[in-house]
Amino acid sequence: MRLNHINLCASDVTALTDKLVAHFGYRLIDSGRSSFGPAGDFAAVVGKDGSEFVITQIDPVPEGGSAYPEGFHFGLIQDSRAAVYDKHAELVAAGLNPGDISDGFQVCGATWTAFYCPLGDGLEVEVNYRTPSALLDAPLLLA
Numbered sequence: 001m002r003l004n005h006i007n008l009c010a011s012d013v014t015a016l017t018d019k020l021v022a023h024f025g026y027r028l029i030d031s032g033r034s035s036f037g038p039a040g041d042f043a044a045v046v047g048k049d050g051s052e053f054v055i056t057q058i059d060p061v062p063e064g065g066s067a068y069p070e071g072f073h074f075g076l077i078q079d080s081r082a083a084v085y086d087k088h089a090e091l092v093a094a095g096l097n098p099g100d101i102s103d104g105f106q107v108c109g110a111t112w113t114a115f116y117c118p119l120g121d122g123l124e125v126e127v128n129y130r131t132p133s134a135l136l137d138a139p140l141l142l143a
Contacts, residue, residue, distance in 0.1 A: 005044075005052035006074065009067050011060040011121055013041040019119055020045050020053065023091060024076055058121070066122025073116060075126040081113045084129045091117050091127075098127075109133040 010016040013031070020026040026045035034042045040057030061067050078084050084101065091098045098117035105112050110133035116124045130136065 005054050007054045007056055008074075008123060009058040009121065010055050010123070011058055011067070013043050013055050013057050016055050016119055016121075016123070017043040017045060019096070020055075023087075023094065023096070024125070026053070061121045068122045072122075073124040073126050075114075075128055078127060078129045081129045084113045084115070084127055087127050088115055108135040110136055 008016065017028060017031070021028055024047070026047050029044050029046050031041070031043040034040055034056065042057065043055045044052065045055070046052050058067055078087060081103070088098050088101055096117055096119075098115050101113065101115045103113045105114075107130075110130040112128055112130045114126055114128035116126050118124050
């Protein structure tokens with residue numbers, strides 16, 4: 001079994017889709033009005049690595065509120081520490097207000113460089129790079 005997609009909820013499906021396409025390397029593969037589940041707009045995007053997000057419409061979130069639990073986010077790993085800094089500068093220039101970069105912290109035997117960027121409705125993306133780690137880079141054992 002493998003992960004097929006992750007559903008993200010957004011009060012503005014187009015805005016979230018545009019951010020994923022413009023800044024994170026995703027490509028729009030479908031959009032329209034949902035014929036399944038609750039009625040509303042939807043979009044589907046795919047990344048160069050094959051990862052997929054389906055974005056479905058939700059009611060607007062009150063100012064200062066969140067559609068997601070505290071701490072919820074998804075992470076996109078970069079190929080280098082420098083790429084994290086470059087992505088941060090790109091997002092600042094685009095007015096997306098990413099948080100500060102944390103550089104050099106240790107988790108699971110790796111050294112990380114990361115920041116979080118709000119995408120709307122309380123959803124955040126973590127943009128990160130990590131050094132190789134025996135704990136995180138060990139071959140998967142398939143049963």
